[in-house]
Amino acid sequence: MWREGVDIRILESNKRMIDVKVCWQGKDFFLTCVYGEPVQSERGDFWEKLSRIGLDRNHAWMLTGDFNELVDPSEKLGGAVRRDSSCREFRQMLTSCGLWEIKHIGYQYSWFGNRNDELVQCRLDRTVANSAWIELFPQAQTTYLQKICSDHSPLINSLMGMNWKSWAGFKYDKRWVHREGFTDLMARFWSQTAANTESSMMEKIASCRKEISQWKRRCKPSSAVRIQELQFRIDAATRQIPFNPQLLKDLRKELNHEYYQEEQFWSQKSRVTWFNEGDKNTKFFHATTKNRRAQNRIQKLIDDDGNEWLTDAQLGKVAEAYFRKLFASEDIGYQSIHEAQDLIKQGIRVVIGNGASTNIWKDPWISSKPAKGVLSTRMLPQGLHHSALNLSFVKDLIVDQGREWNLELLRSLFPEEVVSSISQIRLGACNTKDCFAWDYSLDGQYSVKSGYWVQMQVIRQERGIREVLQPSLSPIYHQIWSSDNPPKIQHFLWRCVSNCLSVAGNLYHRHLARDGACARCPNHVESVNHLLFTCSFARLVWAISPIPAPPGGEWTNFIYQNMYSLLISNQLYPYLGGISKVAPWLLWRLWKSRNDLIFKGKEVHAQEVVKRAIEDMEEWSMRQEKLSKPPPAPISGNRRAKWSPPHSSWVKCNVDGAWSKESLRCGIGWILRDHENQVLWLGARTLPMTSKALEVEIEGFRWAVLSLIRLNYRRIIFESDSQQTLNLIRGDMVNSHFSPIIQDIQQLLQRFEEVKLSFTFREGNGVTDRIAKESLSFQNYDPKLYSVLPDWVKSYVEAENCI
Structure with a gap:
C-alpha cells in the first residue's frame, strides 16, 4: 500500500482518527489523520483526547483531515452566525498541543452545503503541525483541490519545497560576559581603538565582531559540553561512598548556572521576554525560536498579474514594487494621517532651529506630551497690544544670530510660566532649520512600538475607557506583580486569583470534562481554592511547610482571602525572614503535583512537594543575587583616566556640563590648555534648566566652539566625557531632539583650520567638571571668561598636571 522507502507503523485506529508513525527519507514523525465528531456537543471528548496525546508527544507531529470545526x-460564509465561544474548545486544543497551521494555498472554504436554499461554506479541513515538524519540513504546504465528487475539497500535503539560501549572521550571546577572558578581551580592544580617531564607529564595531569571532573559535563558550560533564559528575556524586552532600550541592549549583546560561541564550534567540528570568523552560524558548524561524520565512510571493516568484532576488523585486505602489497612493496617505491625528498631536513637538517656520500661537513648540503653542499673554498696554499681535513666528523672539532668546521681550509679553518654558529651549541658529521630534523616544524618532504605547497607555487612559464588573482586586494584583518572584510565578498567581486554571471544576463548567471532582477528594469539586488550600493533600502540605497556619487556624473557602494572607505573610510573620518567600513556590508545586497525578499517574508525597518548593525558592534567590552583582570591571590599567597635553602647535579644549533634576539651573564650562599644560582661557556660564542632561553637554560644547572662534584659535582638540555628544557631532548617531544645535556645531567647526574630537573618561575631565559645577552658583546668565586662573579651580588644575 505504501511507497517503497516509506515505513508506516499504525499506533491507533478508530472512526475518528488514524494515528501512525512515519519514517520517510531518514526523517521520523507522527501523522494523525482526523475525521472530527459531526455532533457539536460530543466534540469536546475528541479534543480532550487529542490534548492528552499532545502532552506526551515531544517529537514532530502533523495532523490533517476534516476536523468538522x-x-x-x-x-x-452564509447560514446562521456562529458564536465565537462555540469555537473556543477547538482553539484551546490547538494551543495546548502547540499546533500551528502550515502554509495553505487554494480556496480555503473547503466544505459547502445547502441550508434553506442558501449556500453555506466553511473551512472544516486543514493541516496543522507542531514546531518540531515545521522545523523538519520548513517548506511544507497544503493545497486545496477542487470540489468535484464531494462536498469537501481534497487536501494534498506537500512536504518538500525549494531549498532556502542559508546564511550565518553574527549574533551577540549574553552568555559570553560570564565566560573567562571575554570582558578582558573587550576592555583591551576598546582601549586600543579609543585613540584611533580616523576609523568610524561602524568600522570599530566591525573589528570588534571579528575579535569576538576569533575568541569563539578558540574558547568554544557553548554551555552544552559543560552541562554534560556536570551531569556525569552529579550522577557519580550520588553513588559515591562516603556520601558528600556539600559536593553534590556545589555541583548542582554549578549546573544551575550553566542551565541559566543556556536559558539566557534561547530566551534571547526566541525574542520572548515574558519568561525573562527564573524559568528553566529552555524547551519553550527553543520551540518558540524554531516556530518564529519557520513563520518568518517567505516561501513565495504572487504579483498583481498572478505570477509566483520564489528566489530571493525575485521576492525582493515583488515586495519593492508592491510597497512603492502602496505608498504612492494619496488616498492611503491621507487616510493614515487622518486616523493618526490624536496620536501625532500627543507626541509631536517642533524643535526650534531659526524659528522662521514655527508659528508662536499655533504650532506645538513649548512644553511636551503634548507640546502646544503659546496660549496666553500678559495684560498689555494699548501700544504694545498691537505690536504683540504682529508677532507671528518664533524667530521674532530671538536675538544674537538666532542662538539666544530676547528675554526682555519675553518677560514683557508672556506670563512667568510661559517665559520659563520658553527659556528652557536651547535654540539652533539663524542658519539652521526647525524640525520635528517625537517626545516619547530618547532619540526623537517615531517608532510603531512607541506609537502603540502612547495610544494604549496615554490616549486610551485619558478617554477613560474602563468598565468595572466586580469589586476591585487591585490590592491582590499589586501584591502579585510587585512580589519578588519570576514572571512565570507571578503569572501563575494571577491565573489563580482570576480563576483561569484548568482545574476539573472549571473544565466541567465549560463542558470540557465529564467530571469536576478532585482526583484526591472525589466528594469535592476541584476548584482553584480547593486544589491549593482545602484539599486534604494541600492541607497536609501546608501543615508540614514553614508557613504558619492562617489566622483562625484553617484556610477559608475564599480564594481571595487565602491568597492575600499568603502574599503578605512576610508582614504577618516577620520572624520567618526569607523563608516566607516559599509560599508562592508551594502553590506552584501543588499545581505541578496535581498535573503529575492526572496526566502521568505519578503520586508525589507532601514532603517532596515542600522540599522541591524550597529548592525552587533557593535557586531563584541565587539567580537574583547573581544578577544583582555588577559586571566585572575592565582592567584599570586600560582606562585612560588622566588629562594629557596636545602636541605642539595644537591646543586642547575640555568641555563639560552640570545638570540635576532638583536644580532650577544648569551649568557649562570649558578650559583651554597648550602643549606645556599652560591654561590659556577658561569659560563658565549658567543656563536656564533644560529638560535633558545631554542637552547641557551639547550646549557646553557649542559655547566652547563659539568662544574659540572669537579668540581666533585655528588647530584645536575638543575633548569631552560625553560619548553621545561626540557621536552626534561626528554623525555616527541621530537625535531629532538636538538636530538644529548639532547642525550649528558642525557648521561652526568648519571655520577652524584643523579640528579633532576626543573622548576621555570622567576622571580625565575633572577640572571642567569643577568649572561647570561652580557656574551653578552664579547669580545671572551672563557668560564669564577668565585669562587668569580663579582661586576656586587652581588646586584642581595643579592636581591634574601632577598625575
Missing part, C-alpha cells in the same frame, strides 16, 4: 466564526 472552525477556528473562529470568520471561517464560515
Whole structure:
C-alpha cells in the first residue's frame, strides 16, 4: 500500500482518527489523520483526547483531515452566525498541543452545503503541525483541490519545497560576559581603538565582531559540553561512598548556572521576554525560536498579474514594487494621517532651529506630551497690544544670530510660566532649520512600538475607557506583580486569583470534562481554592511547610482571602525572614503535583512537594543575587583616566556640563590648555534648566566652539566625557531632539583650520567638571571668561598636571 522507502507503523485506529508513525527519507514523525465528531456537543471528548496525546508527544507531529470545526466564526460564509465561544474548545486544543497551521494555498472554504436554499461554506479541513515538524519540513504546504465528487475539497500535503539560501549572521550571546577572558578581551580592544580617531564607529564595531569571532573559535563558550560533564559528575556524586552532600550541592549549583546560561541564550534567540528570568523552560524558548524561524520565512510571493516568484532576488523585486505602489497612493496617505491625528498631536513637538517656520500661537513648540503653542499673554498696554499681535513666528523672539532668546521681550509679553518654558529651549541658529521630534523616544524618532504605547497607555487612559464588573482586586494584583518572584510565578498567581486554571471544576463548567471532582477528594469539586488550600493533600502540605497556619487556624473557602494572607505573610510573620518567600513556590508545586497525578499517574508525597518548593525558592534567590552583582570591571590599567597635553602647535579644549533634576539651573564650562599644560582661557556660564542632561553637554560644547572662534584659535582638540555628544557631532548617531544645535556645531567647526574630537573618561575631565559645577552658583546668565586662573579651580588644575 505504501511507497517503497516509506515505513508506516499504525499506533491507533478508530472512526475518528488514524494515528501512525512515519519514517520517510531518514526523517521520523507522527501523522494523525482526523475525521472530527459531526455532533457539536460530543466534540469536546475528541479534543480532550487529542490534548492528552499532545502532552506526551515531544517529537514532530502533523495532523490533517476534516476536523468538522472552525477556528473562529470568520471561517464560515452564509447560514446562521456562529458564536465565537462555540469555537473556543477547538482553539484551546490547538494551543495546548502547540499546533500551528502550515502554509495553505487554494480556496480555503473547503466544505459547502445547502441550508434553506442558501449556500453555506466553511473551512472544516486543514493541516496543522507542531514546531518540531515545521522545523523538519520548513517548506511544507497544503493545497486545496477542487470540489468535484464531494462536498469537501481534497487536501494534498506537500512536504518538500525549494531549498532556502542559508546564511550565518553574527549574533551577540549574553552568555559570553560570564565566560573567562571575554570582558578582558573587550576592555583591551576598546582601549586600543579609543585613540584611533580616523576609523568610524561602524568600522570599530566591525573589528570588534571579528575579535569576538576569533575568541569563539578558540574558547568554544557553548554551555552544552559543560552541562554534560556536570551531569556525569552529579550522577557519580550520588553513588559515591562516603556520601558528600556539600559536593553534590556545589555541583548542582554549578549546573544551575550553566542551565541559566543556556536559558539566557534561547530566551534571547526566541525574542520572548515574558519568561525573562527564573524559568528553566529552555524547551519553550527553543520551540518558540524554531516556530518564529519557520513563520518568518517567505516561501513565495504572487504579483498583481498572478505570477509566483520564489528566489530571493525575485521576492525582493515583488515586495519593492508592491510597497512603492502602496505608498504612492494619496488616498492611503491621507487616510493614515487622518486616523493618526490624536496620536501625532500627543507626541509631536517642533524643535526650534531659526524659528522662521514655527508659528508662536499655533504650532506645538513649548512644553511636551503634548507640546502646544503659546496660549496666553500678559495684560498689555494699548501700544504694545498691537505690536504683540504682529508677532507671528518664533524667530521674532530671538536675538544674537538666532542662538539666544530676547528675554526682555519675553518677560514683557508672556506670563512667568510661559517665559520659563520658553527659556528652557536651547535654540539652533539663524542658519539652521526647525524640525520635528517625537517626545516619547530618547532619540526623537517615531517608532510603531512607541506609537502603540502612547495610544494604549496615554490616549486610551485619558478617554477613560474602563468598565468595572466586580469589586476591585487591585490590592491582590499589586501584591502579585510587585512580589519578588519570576514572571512565570507571578503569572501563575494571577491565573489563580482570576480563576483561569484548568482545574476539573472549571473544565466541567465549560463542558470540557465529564467530571469536576478532585482526583484526591472525589466528594469535592476541584476548584482553584480547593486544589491549593482545602484539599486534604494541600492541607497536609501546608501543615508540614514553614508557613504558619492562617489566622483562625484553617484556610477559608475564599480564594481571595487565602491568597492575600499568603502574599503578605512576610508582614504577618516577620520572624520567618526569607523563608516566607516559599509560599508562592508551594502553590506552584501543588499545581505541578496535581498535573503529575492526572496526566502521568505519578503520586508525589507532601514532603517532596515542600522540599522541591524550597529548592525552587533557593535557586531563584541565587539567580537574583547573581544578577544583582555588577559586571566585572575592565582592567584599570586600560582606562585612560588622566588629562594629557596636545602636541605642539595644537591646543586642547575640555568641555563639560552640570545638570540635576532638583536644580532650577544648569551649568557649562570649558578650559583651554597648550602643549606645556599652560591654561590659556577658561569659560563658565549658567543656563536656564533644560529638560535633558545631554542637552547641557551639547550646549557646553557649542559655547566652547563659539568662544574659540572669537579668540581666533585655528588647530584645536575638543575633548569631552560625553560619548553621545561626540557621536552626534561626528554623525555616527541621530537625535531629532538636538538636530538644529548639532547642525550649528558642525557648521561652526568648519571655520577652524584643523579640528579633532576626543573622548576621555570622567576622571580625565575633572577640572571642567569643577568649572561647570561652580557656574551653578552664579547669580545671572551672563557668560564669564577668565585669562587668569580663579582661586576656586587652581588646586584642581595643579592636581591634574601632577598625575
